[in-house]
Amino acid sequence: MSLLTIGSVAFDALETPYGKTDKIIGGSCTYIALSAGFFLPKVNVVAVVGDDFPQEYMDTLKSRGINLDGLQIKKGEKSFFWAGKYHNNMNSRDTLVTELNVLADFKPVIPASYQDCDYLMLGNLTPQVQIEAIQGLNKRPKLVVMDTMNFWMDVAMDDLKRVLTMVDVLCINDEEARQLSDQYSLRTAAKLIMAMGPKTLIIKKGEHGALLFQGDRMFYCPALPLEDVFDPTGAGDTFVGGFIGYLAKTDDISFENMRRAIVHGSAMASFCVEKFGTERLFEITEADLAGRVNEFRELASF
Protein backbone atom coordinates (compact mmCIF):
# COMPACT_ATOMS: atom_id res chain seq x y z
CA MET A 1 0.00 0.00 0.00
CA SER A 2 1.22 3.50 -0.73
CA LEU A 3 2.61 5.56 2.11
CA LEU A 4 3.09 9.31 2.16
CA THR A 5 5.05 11.02 4.88
CA ILE A 6 5.53 14.68 5.54
CA GLY A 7 8.01 16.20 7.97
CA SER A 8 11.46 17.71 8.16
CA VAL A 9 14.48 16.73 6.10
CA ALA A 10 17.34 18.53 7.75
CA PHE A 11 20.85 18.76 9.13
CA ASP A 12 21.62 17.60 12.65
CA ALA A 13 24.79 18.06 14.65
CA LEU A 14 24.91 15.68 17.59
CA GLU A 15 26.98 15.29 20.68
CA THR A 16 26.66 12.34 23.03
CA PRO A 17 29.02 10.93 25.67
CA TYR A 18 30.35 8.68 22.87
CA GLY A 19 31.43 11.47 20.54
CA LYS A 20 30.15 14.21 18.27
CA THR A 21 29.27 14.71 14.63
CA ASP A 22 29.48 17.57 12.15
CA LYS A 23 26.31 18.34 10.22
CA ILE A 24 24.77 15.02 9.20
CA ILE A 25 21.45 14.12 7.63
CA GLY A 26 18.53 14.31 10.04
CA GLY A 27 14.92 15.39 10.35
CA SER A 28 11.72 13.60 11.32
CA CYS A 29 10.80 12.76 7.74
CA THR A 30 14.21 11.24 7.05
CA TYR A 31 13.99 8.81 9.95
CA ILE A 32 10.33 8.01 9.27
CA ALA A 33 10.96 7.34 5.59
CA LEU A 34 14.07 5.23 6.20
CA SER A 35 12.29 3.16 8.82
CA ALA A 36 9.00 2.77 6.91
CA GLY A 37 11.01 2.15 3.74
CA PHE A 38 12.38 -0.98 5.31
CA PHE A 39 8.90 -2.49 4.91
CA LEU A 40 7.86 -1.00 1.58
CA PRO A 41 9.27 -0.77 -1.95
CA LYS A 42 8.55 2.98 -2.01
CA VAL A 43 7.84 5.81 0.44
CA ASN A 44 6.59 9.14 -0.89
CA VAL A 45 8.02 12.19 0.86
CA VAL A 46 6.76 15.77 1.09
CA ALA A 47 9.34 18.08 2.67
CA VAL A 48 11.52 21.10 2.03
CA VAL A 49 15.28 21.72 2.02
CA GLY A 50 17.55 24.57 0.98
CA ASP A 51 20.02 24.37 -1.87
CA ASP A 52 22.72 23.62 0.70
CA PHE A 53 21.33 20.10 0.98
CA PRO A 54 23.81 17.75 -0.73
CA GLN A 55 22.79 15.82 -3.83
CA GLU A 56 24.66 12.89 -2.30
CA TYR A 57 22.18 12.75 0.61
CA MET A 58 19.26 12.80 -1.80
CA ASP A 59 20.81 10.03 -3.88
CA THR A 60 21.30 7.95 -0.75
CA LEU A 61 17.63 8.36 0.22
CA LYS A 62 16.49 7.52 -3.32
CA SER A 63 18.61 4.37 -3.27
CA ARG A 64 16.45 3.20 -0.34
CA GLY A 65 13.22 3.55 -2.30
CA ILE A 66 12.42 7.01 -0.95
CA ASN A 67 10.59 9.05 -3.56
CA LEU A 68 11.65 12.71 -3.41
CA ASP A 69 9.27 14.04 -6.09
CA GLY A 70 7.59 15.98 -3.28
CA LEU A 71 10.83 17.42 -1.89
CA GLN A 72 10.95 21.17 -2.48
CA ILE A 73 14.44 22.61 -2.90
CA LYS A 74 14.48 26.34 -2.11
CA LYS A 75 17.10 28.23 -4.08
CA GLY A 76 19.27 30.55 -2.01
CA GLU A 77 17.85 29.26 1.27
CA LYS A 78 19.24 27.01 3.97
CA SER A 79 17.94 23.70 5.27
CA PHE A 80 16.52 23.28 8.75
CA PHE A 81 19.35 22.73 11.24
CA TRP A 82 19.26 21.35 14.75
CA ALA A 83 22.17 20.79 17.10
CA GLY A 84 21.88 19.05 20.44
CA LYS A 85 23.94 17.60 23.22
CA TYR A 86 22.83 14.58 25.25
CA HIS A 87 23.59 14.25 28.93
CA ASN A 88 25.23 11.19 30.42
CA ASN A 89 22.00 9.30 31.03
CA MET A 90 20.84 9.92 27.42
CA ASN A 91 17.36 10.68 28.74
CA SER A 92 17.79 14.44 28.65
CA ARG A 93 19.41 16.75 26.17
CA ASP A 94 20.13 20.42 25.56
CA THR A 95 19.19 22.01 22.27
CA LEU A 96 22.23 24.03 21.20
CA VAL A 97 20.94 25.40 17.88
CA THR A 98 17.57 25.52 16.14
CA GLU A 99 17.60 27.26 12.76
CA LEU A 100 14.19 26.90 11.12
CA ASN A 101 15.41 28.34 7.78
CA VAL A 102 13.24 26.84 4.96
CA LEU A 103 10.82 25.35 7.50
CA ALA A 104 9.73 28.82 8.62
CA ASP A 105 7.34 29.29 5.70
CA PHE A 106 6.92 25.71 4.47
CA LYS A 107 3.78 25.16 2.35
CA PRO A 108 3.31 21.50 1.61
CA VAL A 109 2.55 20.68 -2.01
CA ILE A 110 1.34 17.16 -2.76
CA PRO A 111 2.44 15.94 -6.22
CA ALA A 112 -0.34 14.42 -8.35
CA SER A 113 1.52 11.09 -8.33
CA TYR A 114 1.09 10.94 -4.51
CA GLN A 115 -2.71 11.25 -4.61
CA ASP A 116 -3.30 7.49 -4.32
CA CYS A 117 -2.06 7.71 -0.71
CA ASP A 118 -3.47 4.94 1.52
CA TYR A 119 -1.37 5.66 4.59
CA LEU A 120 -0.40 9.16 5.67
CA MET A 121 2.25 9.87 8.30
CA LEU A 122 2.39 13.43 9.59
CA GLY A 123 5.80 13.93 11.16
CA ASN A 124 6.30 16.60 13.81
CA LEU A 125 5.63 19.99 12.15
CA THR A 126 3.48 23.09 12.73
CA PRO A 127 -0.11 21.81 13.19
CA GLN A 128 -1.17 24.22 10.43
CA VAL A 129 1.14 22.47 7.95
CA GLN A 130 -0.21 19.10 9.07
CA ILE A 131 -3.74 20.34 8.34
CA GLU A 132 -2.69 21.59 4.89
CA ALA A 133 -1.15 18.21 4.10
CA ILE A 134 -4.42 16.42 4.91
CA GLN A 135 -6.39 18.98 2.93
CA GLY A 136 -3.99 18.59 0.01
CA LEU A 137 -5.19 15.04 -0.60
CA ASN A 138 -8.20 14.44 -2.86
CA LYS A 139 -9.28 11.34 -0.97
CA ARG A 140 -9.05 10.65 2.71
CA PRO A 141 -6.32 8.02 3.35
CA LYS A 142 -7.21 4.75 5.04
CA LEU A 143 -5.11 5.70 8.06
CA VAL A 144 -3.64 9.01 9.19
CA VAL A 145 -1.00 8.92 11.93
CA MET A 146 0.43 12.08 13.44
CA ASP A 147 3.34 12.98 15.67
CA THR A 148 3.60 16.30 17.49
CA MET A 149 5.48 17.81 20.42
CA ASN A 150 4.93 19.88 23.57
CA PHE A 151 6.17 23.03 21.79
CA TRP A 152 2.97 23.12 19.67
CA MET A 153 0.88 22.65 22.82
CA ASP A 154 2.48 25.81 24.15
CA VAL A 155 2.18 27.99 21.06
CA ALA A 156 -0.52 26.53 18.77
CA MET A 157 -2.96 24.56 20.90
CA ASP A 158 -6.05 25.56 18.88
CA ASP A 159 -4.51 24.39 15.60
CA LEU A 160 -3.23 21.26 17.29
CA LYS A 161 -6.72 20.42 18.59
CA ARG A 162 -8.05 20.90 15.08
CA VAL A 163 -5.56 18.40 13.57
CA LEU A 164 -6.47 15.96 16.32
CA THR A 165 -10.04 15.82 15.01
CA MET A 166 -8.68 14.88 11.55
CA VAL A 167 -6.37 11.95 12.36
CA ASP A 168 -6.76 8.30 13.36
CA VAL A 169 -3.64 7.76 15.46
CA LEU A 170 -1.71 10.19 17.62
CA CYS A 171 1.83 9.30 18.67
CA ILE A 172 3.36 11.35 21.51
CA ASN A 173 5.56 10.77 24.53
CA ASP A 174 4.42 10.42 28.15
CA GLU A 175 5.32 13.98 29.11
CA GLU A 176 3.38 15.33 26.12
CA ALA A 177 0.37 13.13 26.92
CA ARG A 178 0.35 14.52 30.45
CA GLN A 179 0.60 18.09 29.20
CA LEU A 180 -2.10 17.64 26.57
CA SER A 181 -4.57 16.06 29.01
CA ASP A 182 -3.48 17.77 32.23
CA GLN A 183 -3.60 14.32 33.86
CA TYR A 184 -0.78 12.37 35.46
CA SER A 185 -2.30 8.89 35.01
CA LEU A 186 -1.54 7.82 31.45
CA ARG A 187 -4.67 5.70 31.37
CA THR A 188 -6.85 8.67 32.26
CA ALA A 189 -4.82 10.87 29.90
CA ALA A 190 -5.41 8.39 27.09
CA LYS A 191 -9.19 8.52 27.57
CA LEU A 192 -9.24 12.30 27.44
CA ILE A 193 -6.92 12.50 24.42
CA MET A 194 -8.90 9.92 22.44
CA ALA A 195 -11.99 12.03 23.15
CA MET A 196 -10.22 14.90 21.32
CA GLY A 197 -10.32 12.97 18.04
CA PRO A 198 -7.84 10.16 17.45
CA LYS A 199 -9.42 6.74 18.04
CA THR A 200 -5.98 5.30 18.70
CA LEU A 201 -3.21 6.71 20.87
CA ILE A 202 0.42 5.68 21.16
CA ILE A 203 2.33 6.94 24.19
CA LYS A 204 6.11 6.56 23.84
CA LYS A 205 7.98 6.11 27.12
CA GLY A 206 11.56 5.94 25.83
CA GLU A 207 13.57 3.32 27.70
CA HIS A 208 10.31 2.16 29.32
CA GLY A 209 8.66 1.15 26.05
CA ALA A 210 5.41 2.26 24.47
CA LEU A 211 1.69 2.04 25.22
CA LEU A 212 -1.04 1.60 22.63
CA PHE A 213 -4.62 2.58 23.49
CA GLN A 214 -7.81 2.12 21.48
CA GLY A 215 -11.18 2.33 23.22
CA ASP A 216 -10.82 0.15 26.32
CA ARG A 217 -7.99 -1.90 24.85
CA MET A 218 -4.35 -1.48 25.84
CA PHE A 219 -1.06 -2.92 24.69
CA TYR A 220 2.27 -2.33 26.44
CA CYS A 221 5.37 -3.00 24.39
CA PRO A 222 8.55 -2.91 26.49
CA ALA A 223 11.71 -1.33 25.15
CA LEU A 224 14.54 -3.80 24.80
CA PRO A 225 17.04 -3.06 27.59
CA LEU A 226 20.29 -2.21 25.81
CA GLU A 227 23.82 -2.20 27.19
CA ASP A 228 24.66 1.00 25.36
CA VAL A 229 22.54 3.71 23.82
CA PHE A 230 24.94 5.41 21.45
CA ASP A 231 22.69 8.20 20.18
CA PRO A 232 18.93 8.44 20.80
CA THR A 233 18.35 10.99 17.98
CA GLY A 234 15.54 9.90 15.68
CA ALA A 235 14.46 6.93 17.80
CA GLY A 236 10.89 8.23 18.12
CA ASP A 237 10.57 8.90 14.38
CA THR A 238 12.14 5.55 13.55
CA PHE A 239 9.62 3.94 15.90
CA VAL A 240 6.56 5.54 14.31
CA GLY A 241 8.00 5.03 10.82
CA GLY A 242 8.34 1.32 11.52
CA PHE A 243 4.81 1.30 12.96
CA ILE A 244 3.14 2.80 9.91
CA GLY A 245 5.49 0.99 7.49
CA TYR A 246 4.48 -2.35 8.96
CA LEU A 247 0.77 -1.43 8.82
CA ALA A 248 1.07 -0.30 5.19
CA LYS A 249 2.97 -3.45 4.22
CA THR A 250 0.42 -5.77 5.86
CA ASP A 251 -2.51 -3.45 5.01
CA ASP A 252 -4.31 -4.42 8.20
CA ILE A 253 -5.25 -1.70 10.67
CA SER A 254 -6.89 -3.97 13.27
CA PHE A 255 -5.83 -3.48 16.88
CA GLU A 256 -4.19 -6.92 16.84
CA ASN A 257 -2.03 -5.94 13.89
CA MET A 258 -1.23 -2.59 15.48
CA ARG A 259 0.28 -4.55 18.40
CA ARG A 260 2.67 -6.22 15.95
CA ALA A 261 3.32 -2.88 14.25
CA ILE A 262 4.33 -1.37 17.59
CA VAL A 263 6.78 -4.22 18.16
CA HIS A 264 8.28 -3.77 14.70
CA GLY A 265 8.57 -0.03 15.30
CA SER A 266 10.24 -0.67 18.67
CA ALA A 267 12.66 -3.10 17.05
CA MET A 268 13.59 -0.54 14.39
CA ALA A 269 14.13 2.10 17.10
CA SER A 270 16.31 -0.29 19.10
CA PHE A 271 18.64 -0.50 16.10
CA CYS A 272 18.56 3.25 15.46
CA VAL A 273 20.14 4.14 18.82
CA GLU A 274 23.09 1.78 18.30
CA LYS A 275 25.00 4.25 16.11
CA PHE A 276 25.05 7.98 15.36
CA GLY A 277 22.18 9.49 13.38
CA THR A 278 20.68 7.35 10.62
CA GLU A 279 23.82 5.22 10.17
CA ARG A 280 22.51 2.00 11.69
CA LEU A 281 19.28 2.15 9.65
CA PHE A 282 21.31 1.58 6.48
CA GLU A 283 22.89 -1.61 7.80
CA ILE A 284 20.07 -3.75 9.13
CA THR A 285 18.84 -6.76 7.20
CA GLU A 286 15.52 -8.58 7.24
CA ALA A 287 17.21 -11.30 9.29
CA ASP A 288 18.39 -8.69 11.81
CA LEU A 289 14.86 -7.39 12.18
CA ALA A 290 13.33 -10.85 12.51
CA GLY A 291 15.91 -11.69 15.17
CA ARG A 292 15.18 -8.49 17.07
CA VAL A 293 11.42 -9.05 16.93
CA ASN A 294 12.06 -12.51 18.39
CA GLU A 295 14.02 -10.87 21.20
CA PHE A 296 10.96 -8.73 21.96
CA ARG A 297 8.79 -11.85 21.94
CA GLU A 298 11.16 -13.62 24.31
CA LEU A 299 11.36 -10.50 26.49
CA ALA A 300 7.60 -10.20 26.93
CA SER A 301 6.30 -13.77 26.93
CA PHE A 302 5.17 -15.65 30.01
Next chain:
Amino acid sequence: MSLLTIGSVAFDALETPYGKTDKIIGGSCTYIALSAGFFLPKVNVVAVVGDDFPQEYMDTLKSRGINLDGLQIKKGEKSFFWAGKYHNNMNSRDTLVTELNVLADFKPVIPASYQDCDYLMLGNLTPQVQIEAIQGLNKRPKLVVMDTMNFWMDVAMDDLKRVLTMVDVLCINDEEARQLSDQYSLRTAAKLIMAMGPKTLIIKKGEHGALLFQGDRMFYCPALPLEDVFDPTGAGDTFVGGFIGYLAKTDDISFENMRRAIVHGSAMASFCVEKFGTERLFEITEADLAGRVNEFRELASF
Protein backbone atom coordinates in the same frame (compact mmCIF):
# COMPACT_ATOMS: atom_id res chain seq x y z
CA MET B 1 6.27 -25.60 50.22
CA SER B 2 7.12 -23.75 53.42
CA LEU B 3 7.92 -20.06 53.24
CA LEU B 4 9.66 -17.99 55.88
CA THR B 5 9.79 -14.23 55.69
CA ILE B 6 11.65 -11.78 57.86
CA GLY B 7 11.19 -8.02 57.85
CA SER B 8 9.39 -5.25 59.65
CA VAL B 9 5.93 -5.40 61.19
CA ALA B 10 5.14 -1.83 61.98
CA PHE B 11 2.88 1.20 62.13
CA ASP B 12 2.53 3.47 59.12
CA ALA B 13 0.83 6.85 58.88
CA LEU B 14 0.15 7.76 55.27
CA GLU B 15 -0.86 10.86 53.43
CA THR B 16 -1.68 10.88 49.72
CA PRO B 17 -3.63 13.34 47.54
CA TYR B 18 -6.66 11.12 48.30
CA GLY B 19 -6.55 11.46 52.09
CA LYS B 20 -4.59 10.51 55.17
CA THR B 21 -4.57 7.77 57.77
CA ASP B 22 -3.78 7.55 61.46
CA LYS B 23 -1.35 4.81 62.48
CA ILE B 24 -2.29 1.70 60.54
CA ILE B 25 -0.61 -1.68 60.15
CA GLY B 26 2.42 -1.59 57.87
CA GLY B 27 5.95 -2.90 57.46
CA SER B 28 7.68 -4.90 54.74
CA CYS B 29 7.01 -8.23 56.39
CA THR B 30 3.30 -7.49 56.73
CA TYR B 31 2.86 -6.78 53.02
CA ILE B 32 5.10 -9.69 51.98
CA ALA B 33 3.26 -12.15 54.23
CA LEU B 34 -0.20 -10.97 53.18
CA SER B 35 0.73 -11.18 49.51
CA ALA B 36 2.57 -14.51 49.70
CA GLY B 37 -0.17 -15.81 51.98
CA PHE B 38 -2.60 -15.44 49.13
CA PHE B 39 -0.82 -18.39 47.48
CA LEU B 40 -0.04 -20.54 50.51
CA PRO B 41 -1.93 -22.02 53.45
CA LYS B 42 0.74 -20.71 55.84
CA VAL B 43 3.52 -18.12 55.91
CA ASN B 44 6.03 -18.17 58.78
CA VAL B 45 7.07 -14.74 60.02
CA VAL B 46 10.12 -13.59 61.96
CA ALA B 47 9.80 -9.99 63.11
CA VAL B 48 9.64 -7.77 66.17
CA VAL B 49 7.03 -5.37 67.57
CA GLY B 50 6.58 -3.46 70.82
CA ASP B 51 3.79 -4.09 73.28
CA ASP B 52 1.94 -1.19 71.70
CA PHE B 53 1.11 -3.44 68.75
CA PRO B 54 -2.61 -4.29 68.97
CA GLN B 55 -3.69 -7.89 69.51
CA GLU B 56 -6.41 -7.18 66.97
CA TYR B 57 -3.80 -6.66 64.23
CA MET B 58 -2.09 -9.92 65.14
CA ASP B 59 -5.42 -11.76 65.11
CA THR B 60 -6.14 -10.34 61.66
CA LEU B 61 -2.80 -11.56 60.32
CA LYS B 62 -3.30 -14.99 61.91
CA SER B 63 -6.72 -15.25 60.27
CA ARG B 64 -4.91 -15.03 56.90
CA GLY B 65 -2.68 -18.02 57.66
CA ILE B 66 0.23 -15.92 58.87
CA ASN B 67 2.13 -17.77 61.57
CA LEU B 68 3.39 -15.35 64.24
CA ASP B 69 5.32 -17.89 66.37
CA GLY B 70 8.46 -16.00 65.32
CA LEU B 71 7.08 -12.56 66.18
CA GLN B 72 8.95 -11.12 69.16
CA ILE B 73 6.90 -8.77 71.35
CA LYS B 74 9.19 -6.46 73.36
CA LYS B 75 7.67 -5.42 76.66
CA GLY B 76 7.83 -1.71 77.37
CA GLU B 77 9.07 -0.89 73.89
CA LYS B 78 7.42 0.67 70.87
CA SER B 79 6.92 -0.73 67.37
CA PHE B 80 8.71 0.63 64.33
CA PHE B 81 6.83 3.66 62.98
CA TRP B 82 7.05 5.34 59.60
CA ALA B 83 5.06 8.31 58.36
CA GLY B 84 5.19 9.59 54.82
CA LYS B 85 3.48 11.95 52.46
CA TYR B 86 3.17 11.29 48.73
CA HIS B 87 3.35 14.06 46.18
CA ASN B 88 0.74 14.57 43.50
CA ASN B 89 2.35 12.28 40.96
CA MET B 90 2.67 9.46 43.55
CA ASN B 91 6.18 8.75 42.26
CA SER B 92 7.92 10.70 44.98
CA ARG B 93 7.32 11.01 48.69
CA ASP B 94 8.65 12.72 51.78
CA THR B 95 9.42 10.72 54.88
CA LEU B 96 7.91 12.66 57.78
CA VAL B 97 8.81 10.33 60.66
CA THR B 98 11.06 7.28 61.04
CA GLU B 99 11.14 5.82 64.56
CA LEU B 100 13.19 2.61 64.56
CA ASN B 101 12.18 1.72 68.16
CA VAL B 102 12.29 -2.12 68.50
CA LEU B 103 14.02 -2.48 65.13
CA ALA B 104 17.13 -0.69 66.42
CA ASP B 105 18.49 -3.81 68.14
CA PHE B 106 16.49 -6.56 66.45
CA LYS B 107 18.09 -10.00 66.70
CA PRO B 108 16.19 -12.51 64.59
CA VAL B 109 15.38 -15.78 66.33
CA ILE B 110 14.14 -18.62 64.13
CA PRO B 111 11.70 -20.92 65.96
CA ALA B 112 12.47 -24.65 65.70
CA SER B 113 9.16 -25.16 63.89
CA TYR B 114 10.39 -22.89 61.05
CA GLN B 115 13.53 -24.95 60.34
CA ASP B 116 11.93 -26.85 57.44
CA CYS B 117 12.04 -23.59 55.43
CA ASP B 118 12.17 -24.17 51.65
CA TYR B 119 11.73 -20.57 50.58
CA LEU B 120 13.23 -17.63 52.46
CA MET B 121 12.22 -14.03 51.82
CA LEU B 122 14.46 -11.42 53.40
CA GLY B 123 12.49 -8.18 53.55
CA ASN B 124 14.29 -4.85 53.67
CA LEU B 125 16.27 -4.75 56.94
CA THR B 126 19.86 -4.13 58.09
CA PRO B 127 22.06 -6.43 55.97
CA GLN B 128 23.54 -7.78 59.22
CA VAL B 129 20.10 -8.97 60.34
CA GLN B 130 19.55 -10.56 56.93
CA ILE B 131 22.82 -12.48 57.36
CA GLU B 132 21.81 -13.61 60.86
CA ALA B 133 18.50 -14.87 59.47
CA ILE B 134 20.24 -17.02 56.86
CA GLN B 135 22.72 -18.27 59.45
CA GLY B 136 19.89 -19.09 61.85
CA LEU B 137 18.65 -21.84 59.54
CA ASN B 138 20.10 -25.36 59.90
CA LYS B 139 19.68 -26.13 56.23
CA ARG B 140 20.06 -23.82 53.25
CA PRO B 141 16.62 -23.08 51.74
CA LYS B 142 15.91 -24.01 48.14
CA LEU B 143 15.60 -20.31 47.25
CA VAL B 144 16.60 -17.17 49.11
CA VAL B 145 15.19 -13.86 47.86
CA MET B 146 16.23 -10.53 49.34
CA ASP B 147 15.04 -6.96 49.16
CA THR B 148 17.19 -4.02 50.25
CA MET B 149 17.34 -0.26 49.75
CA ASN B 150 19.75 2.55 48.85
CA PHE B 151 20.10 3.52 52.54
CA TRP B 152 22.09 0.32 53.21
CA MET B 153 24.30 1.04 50.20
CA ASP B 154 25.16 4.34 51.85
CA VAL B 155 25.82 3.09 55.38
CA ALA B 156 26.53 -0.67 55.26
CA MET B 157 27.87 -1.54 51.80
CA ASP B 158 30.33 -4.18 53.07
CA ASP B 159 27.61 -6.07 54.94
CA LEU B 160 25.28 -5.68 51.96
CA LYS B 161 27.88 -7.15 49.60
CA ARG B 162 28.29 -10.06 51.99
CA VAL B 163 24.53 -10.85 51.98
CA LEU B 164 24.57 -10.65 48.19
CA THR B 165 26.95 -13.63 48.08
CA MET B 166 24.47 -15.65 50.15
CA VAL B 167 21.23 -15.17 48.20
CA ASP B 168 19.72 -16.42 44.94
CA VAL B 169 17.52 -13.49 43.94
CA LEU B 170 17.95 -9.78 44.63
CA CYS B 171 14.94 -7.50 44.21
CA ILE B 172 15.64 -3.75 44.05
CA ASN B 173 14.38 -0.74 42.15
CA ASP B 174 16.02 0.91 39.13
CA GLU B 175 17.57 3.75 41.12
CA GLU B 176 19.07 1.27 43.58
CA ALA B 177 20.41 -0.93 40.76
CA ARG B 178 22.12 2.10 39.27
CA GLN B 179 23.61 3.09 42.64
CA LEU B 180 24.79 -0.45 43.43
CA SER B 181 26.46 -0.92 40.04
CA ASP B 182 27.43 2.69 39.27
CA GLN B 183 26.00 2.11 35.77
CA TYR B 184 23.10 3.85 34.08
CA SER B 185 22.21 1.08 31.63
CA LEU B 186 20.09 -1.42 33.54
CA ARG B 187 21.31 -4.25 31.33
CA THR B 188 24.94 -3.47 32.20
CA ALA B 189 23.98 -2.89 35.83
CA ALA B 190 22.31 -6.30 35.92
CA LYS B 191 25.47 -8.05 34.71
CA LEU B 192 27.61 -6.37 37.36
CA ILE B 193 25.11 -7.03 40.16
CA MET B 194 24.69 -10.70 39.25
CA ALA B 195 28.50 -10.97 39.40
CA MET B 196 28.23 -9.85 43.07
CA GLY B 197 26.36 -13.06 43.98
CA PRO B 198 22.68 -13.37 43.12
CA LYS B 199 22.16 -15.49 39.98
CA THR B 200 18.82 -13.76 39.44
CA LEU B 201 18.00 -10.07 39.63
CA ILE B 202 14.65 -8.32 39.67
CA ILE B 203 14.66 -4.59 38.94
CA LYS B 204 11.40 -2.87 39.89
CA LYS B 205 10.52 0.19 37.83
CA GLY B 206 7.28 1.26 39.54
CA GLU B 207 4.72 2.43 36.98
CA HIS B 208 7.06 1.15 34.24
CA GLY B 209 6.94 -2.48 35.36
CA ALA B 210 9.69 -4.88 36.37
CA LEU B 211 12.66 -6.56 34.73
CA LEU B 212 13.88 -10.06 35.52
CA PHE B 213 17.47 -11.04 34.66
CA GLN B 214 19.20 -14.41 34.89
CA GLY B 215 22.41 -15.04 32.96
CA ASP B 216 21.70 -13.75 29.46
CA ARG B 217 17.94 -14.12 29.79
CA MET B 218 15.59 -11.20 30.36
CA PHE B 219 11.89 -10.79 31.02
CA TYR B 220 10.07 -7.46 31.07
CA CYS B 221 6.72 -7.41 32.84
CA PRO B 222 4.83 -4.15 32.27
CA ALA B 223 2.89 -2.54 35.09
CA LEU B 224 -0.81 -2.34 34.39
CA PRO B 225 -1.62 1.30 33.62
CA LEU B 226 -4.14 2.33 36.29
CA GLU B 227 -6.55 5.25 36.28
CA ASP B 228 -5.88 5.99 39.92
CA VAL B 229 -3.09 5.03 42.26
CA PHE B 230 -4.65 5.58 45.65
CA ASP B 231 -1.64 4.77 47.84
CA PRO B 232 1.62 3.18 46.60
CA THR B 233 2.76 2.14 50.10
CA GLY B 234 3.76 -1.50 50.22
CA ALA B 235 3.48 -2.09 46.48
CA GLY B 236 7.09 -3.28 46.20
CA ASP B 237 6.75 -5.66 49.15
CA THR B 238 3.41 -6.93 47.84
CA PHE B 239 5.09 -7.52 44.48
CA VAL B 240 7.97 -9.56 45.88
CA GLY B 241 5.65 -11.36 48.29
CA GLY B 242 3.49 -12.44 45.38
CA PHE B 243 6.61 -13.46 43.46
CA ILE B 244 7.96 -15.76 46.14
CA GLY B 245 4.49 -16.94 47.20
CA TYR B 246 3.77 -18.08 43.65
CA LEU B 247 7.17 -19.83 43.41
CA ALA B 248 6.62 -21.59 46.74
CA LYS B 249 3.11 -22.66 45.76
CA THR B 250 4.22 -24.09 42.40
CA ASP B 251 7.61 -25.22 43.79
CA ASP B 252 9.30 -24.53 40.48
CA ILE B 253 12.23 -22.11 40.39
CA SER B 254 12.90 -22.33 36.64
CA PHE B 255 13.28 -19.05 34.75
CA GLU B 256 10.05 -19.77 32.88
CA ASN B 257 8.13 -20.09 36.13
CA MET B 258 9.82 -16.99 37.52
CA ARG B 259 8.27 -15.08 34.58
CA ARG B 260 4.82 -16.19 35.74
CA ALA B 261 5.76 -15.39 39.35
CA ILE B 262 6.70 -11.84 38.34
CA VAL B 263 3.32 -11.41 36.65
CA HIS B 264 1.48 -12.71 39.73
CA GLY B 265 3.53 -10.38 41.93
CA SER B 266 2.74 -7.46 39.62
CA ALA B 267 -0.95 -8.34 39.70
CA MET B 268 -0.94 -8.40 43.51
CA ALA B 269 0.85 -5.03 43.58
CA SER B 270 -1.69 -3.56 41.15
CA PHE B 271 -4.43 -4.38 43.67
CA CYS B 272 -2.43 -3.10 46.64
CA VAL B 273 -2.28 0.48 45.35
CA GLU B 274 -6.05 0.69 44.86
CA LYS B 275 -6.73 1.44 48.56
CA PHE B 276 -4.88 2.72 51.61
CA GLY B 277 -2.26 0.48 53.21
CA THR B 278 -3.04 -3.24 53.30
CA GLU B 279 -6.82 -2.78 52.97
CA ARG B 280 -7.19 -4.02 49.40
CA LEU B 281 -5.10 -7.14 50.06
CA PHE B 282 -7.84 -8.41 52.38
CA GLU B 283 -10.54 -8.14 49.73
CA ILE B 284 -9.18 -9.83 46.62
CA THR B 285 -10.43 -13.26 45.59
CA GLU B 286 -8.84 -15.95 43.45
CA ALA B 287 -11.15 -14.89 40.64
CA ASP B 288 -9.96 -11.27 40.99
CA LEU B 289 -6.35 -12.40 40.71
CA ALA B 290 -7.02 -14.68 37.73
CA GLY B 291 -8.82 -11.81 36.00
CA ARG B 292 -5.96 -9.42 36.67
CA VAL B 293 -3.36 -11.91 35.42
CA ASN B 294 -5.42 -12.19 32.23
CA GLU B 295 -5.31 -8.40 31.92
CA PHE B 296 -1.51 -8.61 32.05
CA ARG B 297 -1.57 -11.32 29.40
CA GLU B 298 -3.81 -9.19 27.19
CA LEU B 299 -1.64 -6.14 27.83
CA ALA B 300 1.60 -7.82 26.78
CA SER B 301 0.61 -10.24 24.03
CA PHE B 302 1.23 -9.68 20.33
